[in-house]
Amino acid sequence: MAPIEPILSQDAAFAARAVPSAPRPDDALSLVAKAELTAATGALSEAISLAEAAASASRVAADAATLARANGLLVLLYRRAGRPEAAIVAGQAALPWLVVSGSHALRSEVLCHMTMCFNELRLFQDALHHVSDAVEAAKQSGDRRLLCWAYNRIGSTNSAIGRFTEAQQFLAEALAIARELGGNDELFAALNNLLSAVGDSATRRIEAGGSVDESLLAEVAMARAWGEEALALARASGNAFKEAIALGSLAQMVGLGGGTAEASELFAQARSIAVTKGYTAVLQRCDSAQAMVAAAGGQAQEAAALLKPWLRGKGVSDRNLVLQMERQMYVLEKSRGRYKQALDHHETVLQMSLLEHEQTMDVQSRLVLNRLELAQAKFAAERAQMESKLQKAQAARMGLEARNLADTAQRLSRLALEDPLTCLGNRRLMDRDLPRMLQAAYSSGGLIAVALIDIDHFKNVNDVHGHHIGDIVLQHMADILRLRTRGHDLVVRMGGEEFVVVLAQASPSQAFDACERLRSAVERFDWGHIAPALVVTVSIGLCVPVVGTGATEALEYADQALCAAKRGGRNRLVQFAAE
Numbered sequence: 223m224a225p226i227e228p229i230l231s232q233d234a235a236f237a238a239r240a241v242p243s244a245p246r247p248d249d250a251l252s253l254v255a256k257a258e259l260t261a262a263t264g265a266l267s268e269a270i271s272l273a274e275a276a277a278s279a280s281r282v283a284a285d286a287a288t289l290a291r292a293n294g295l296l297v298l299l300y301r302r303a304g305r306p307e308a309a310i311v312a313g314q315a316a317l318p319w320l321v322v323s324g325s326h327a328l329r330s331e332v333l334c335h336m337t338m339c340f341n342e343l344r345l346f347q348d349a350l351h352h353v354s355d356a357v358e359a360a361k362q363s364g365d366r367r368l369l370c371w372a373y374n375r376i377g378s379t380n381s382a383i384g385r386f387t388e389a390q391q392f393l394a395e396a397l398a399i400a401r402e403l404g405g406n407d408e409l410f411a412a413l414n415n416l417l418s419a420v421g422d423s424a425t426r427r428i429e430a431g432g433s434v435d436e437s438l439l440a441e442v443a444m445a446r447a448w449g450e451e452a453l454a455l456a457r458a459s460g461n462a463f464k465e466a467i468a469l470g471s472l473a474q475m476v477g478l479g480g481g482t483a484e485a486s487e488l489f490a491q492a493r494s495i496a497v498t499k500g501y502t503a504v505l506q507r508c509d510s511a512q513a514m515v516a517a518a519g520g521q522a523q524e525a526a527a528l529l530k531p532w533l534r535g536k537g538v539s540d541r542n543l544v545l546q547m548e549r550q551m552y553v554l555e556k557s558r559g560r561y562k563q564a565l566d567h568h569e570t571v572l573q574m575s576l577l578e579h580e581q582t583m584d585v586q587s588r589l590v591l592n593r594l595e596l597a598q599a600k601f602a603a604e605r606a607q608m609e610s611k612l613q614k615a616q617a618a619r620m621g622l623e624a625r626n627l628a629d630t631a632q633r634l635s636r637l638a639l640e641d642p643l644t645c646l647g648n649r650r651l652m653d654r655d656l657p658r659m660l661q662a663a664y665s666s667g668g669l670i671a672v673a674l675i676d677i678d679h680f681k682n683v684n685d686v687h688g689h690h691i692g693d694i695v696l697q698h699m700a701d702i703l704r705l706r707t708r709g710h711d712l713v714v715r716m717g718g719e720e721f722v723v724v725l726a727q728a729s730p731s732q733a734f735d736a737c738e739r740l741r742s743a744v745e746r747f748d749w750g751h752i753a754p755a756l757v758v759t760v761s762i763g764l765c766v767p768v769v770g771t772g773a774t775e776a777l778e779y780a781d782q783a784l785c786a787a788k789r790g791g792r793n794r795l796v797q798f799a800a801e
Contacts, residue, residue, distance in 0.1 A: 250279035254292045261295055270299045290319070294328075297335055306339035307588070313339075330359035330368045334375045341382050344542070344578065347694070347752070349379045354701040361709060370399040370408045378415050385748050386423040393419060406455055410464060413452040417471040420445040424478055425514050425546070439479060446475040463504070466495040470508045477515030485515060506532060506543055513550055522554045529554075545574050643693060644700035647714040652722055655712055656773040659724055664769045671725040671733030674763045674780035675703075675740070678792040680719035687753045694752055699760075702743050707736075722777070730766045730797075737762050737795050745793060759793035766797070 257272035273295040280289035293312055300309035313336040320329040333356035340349035353376040360368040377393035380386070393416045400408035420441050427438065449472030456464035469492035477485030489512050496505040509528045516525035529547050548571045555564035639651040647655075656672070663670035677683075677699065684692040696719065703713045703723060712724035723740070725733045741762055749756040763784025767776040783798040790796065 250276055250283050250285055250288045250292070253279055254288055254295070257292065257295055261299060266299060266303055269295065270303065273299060290316075294332075297332060301335055301339055306342045309339045310336055310343075326359045326363035327365050327368055330356045330363060330365075330372055333359060334371055337375045337379060341379055346379065346383045349382075350376075351697065351701070353379050354705060358704055366399055367403055367405065367408065370396050370403065370405075370412070373399065374408075374411050374415055377419065381415070381419040381422050383748070383751055384422075384426060385751075386419055386426075388748075389419040390416065406459060410452055410455045410459075410468075413448045413455070414467060414471060416448050417445050417452065417475065421471065421474050421511065424474075424518075442475050442478045446472065446479060449475050462495055462499050463501060466492050466499070466501055466504045469495070470504060470511055473508070474511040474515060477512070478518060482515075482519065485512075503543075510543060510547055510550065513547075513554075517550070517554055517557075522558050526551065526554045526558075545571065545578070548574065641715040644697055644715050646700050646703070646721070647712065649714065649716055652712065652714040652716070652724075653773075656722075656724060656776070659712060659726060660767065660771070660773060660776065663726065668727055669729050669733075670767065671728050671730070671737075672765045672767065672776045672780050673723045673725065673733070673737050673740075674716075674765075674777065674784045675721040675723060675760050676762075676784055676788070677719035678759045678761055678788075683756070683758070687756060691753045691756070695749070695756075695758055698747065698749075698752070699744065699758075702747060703740065706740055706743055722780075733764060733766060734795070734797060737764050741793070741795050761787035761792045762795040763787055764795060764797040 253272055253276035257269050257276055260272055261269035273292050276292035277289060277296065280292055293316060297309050297312045297316070300306075300312060313332050316332055317329065320332065333352045337349045337353040337356060340346070340352060353372065356372040357369070357376060360372040373392045373396035377389045377391075377396060379389075380392060381389035393412055397409070397412040397416065400412045423441070424438055449468065453465065453468040453472055456468040469488050473485045473488035473492060476488060489508055492508050493505060495501070496508065509532060513525040513528040516522075516528065529551055533544070533547055533551065548567050552564050552567040552571060555561075555567060639647055639654070641648040659670060662668070677695070680692065680695075683695055696715070699721065700713075700715065703721060707713055707723060707725075710726050712722070712726070714722050716722055723737075725736055728736060741760055744758060744760045747758070749758045761784055763780045763782065763786070765776050765779035765783060767779070771779075779798040783796045787794045787796040
């Protein structure tokens with residue numbers, strides 16, 4: 223994992239730990255420097271204490287820059303210390319400052335780390351939301367390395383929720399960028415994540431009673447090449463942990479491809495490293511993967527023998543892996559005709575799933591409460607600060623204070639152009655920018671297109687699933703539009719379920735293809751993970767205005783095309799054609 227840059231503060235509930243002594247304000251800079259050096263040595267507990275002391279001293283000194291450095295360390299260190307909730311809280315406090323400051327690169331890294339923590343806590347909806355923002359921030363930063371990591375994270379998140387096609391698409395993007403950059407860390411991560419996605423897909427199929435068919439064998443063959451490349455990278459780096467991971471992943475692919483003896487040898491090598499180095503988690507995953515390979519090959523008894531020791535005393539620290547092993551045992555016992563034992567494992571799966579759901583809800587509630595408390599504290603601080611500045615300006619009639627107030631008003635004006643639910647631009651932004659974009663295109667002889675997008679039967683979504691689900695659908699729709707448009711395009715929510723996308727510098731055919739990709743992306747999105755049986759499609763009306771067409775006319779033409787798409791049966795794209 224690439225080192226994270228510094229970010230802002232975290233909630234006091236996680237930060238208020240005992241430190242060696244009460245720091246003075248002028249100690250902040252030296253403390254954070256020492257914390258960074260300590261973190262580099264791997265002394266995790268000491269680094270956390272120093273970073274927390276630096277953050278405390280920075281607050282006293284009102285030193286925002288040093289506070290950012292200190293809390294940046296804390297986000298990464300909390301995650302390394304196995305405290306994902308604390309790391310998320312730190313990120314929640316940091317993100318508003320990062321957005322206002324325009325620190326796109328730093329925001330992308332923070333969002334990626336938060337995504338991994340949300341995944342660990344199985345808060346996948348939050349993970350998808352944050353990783354979508356991470357991709358956008360990476361694009362805005364222009365840093366291809368950050369974009370590579372963001373694609374890695376969004377690929378892993380999709381794999382975790384069973385969207386394996388999307389996962390492999392994003393991870394293939396990450397792999398292409400990694401090869402372009404020539405970075406071994408990025409390349410190893412992309413290869414290993416691709417292997418994991420194929421392995422997770424295979425596990426899901428086999429647990430569902432499927433077999434190793436031709437399509438899976440084709441995936442496995444490609445994954446084996448990735449695994450061999452990842453293993454070569456790991457060995458060249460001299461990193462034993464990476465080598466053990468790569469060996470286990472490659473062994474799984476080789477085994478699924480029918481190379482039983484070779485797979486056994488690779489698993490043995492992975493185990494040897496894991497035992498020697500004390501990599502318990504790697505050892506656990508090796509046995510789980512080998513059990514899956516054995517089950518796929520019809521060796522149910524051998525598979526069960528690999529899993530039972532972990533569930534009878536060895537102890538598995540990863541609760542997600544425990545759940546996976548229990549599911550494997552249920553399938554194995556059922557296939558062997560041992561129905562009582564299968565039911566025992568099935569009951570354990572149900573109990574664990576219920577407990578996991580309750581724990582996830584508890585964590586989510588705490589995080590929401592923390593977010594509200596941060597918002598209230600931020601509002602109170604800003605209000606007090608504004609009142610103080612206003613009093614100074616009135617008392618001294620100083621131009622500088624007046625300009626500061628004007629800057630604040632300008633910032634609030636910018637917020638007035640944003641839709642609060644989706645964070646897209648709103649109707650006011652479109653009314654301001656669309657005429658400018660049309661005039662710029664006409665003046666330069668360039669091309670432009672206006673698309674009006676409407677969610678089909680959105681009222682039914684609210685009526686059947688509730689307005690909360692309707693809001694989530696709108697947020698995911700915004701994410702889809704953001705991810706599949708360019709930085710110089712205009713994407714706004716007009717209101718309700720209606721969106722507008724203005725495609726700058728796009729020919730008619732390019733605009734049509736882009737809109738068709740948007741329509742298809744919405745149709746193919748896994749809406750069922752939001753609510754059972756939820757299906758969402760869109761109808762799109764496209765207008766490619768000729769020179770002199772005004773903003774109102776362009777929208778009217780797009781609306782006419784949209785109406786034609788609705789009349790034609792919905793879930794389709796219609797381009798306006800002048801009569």
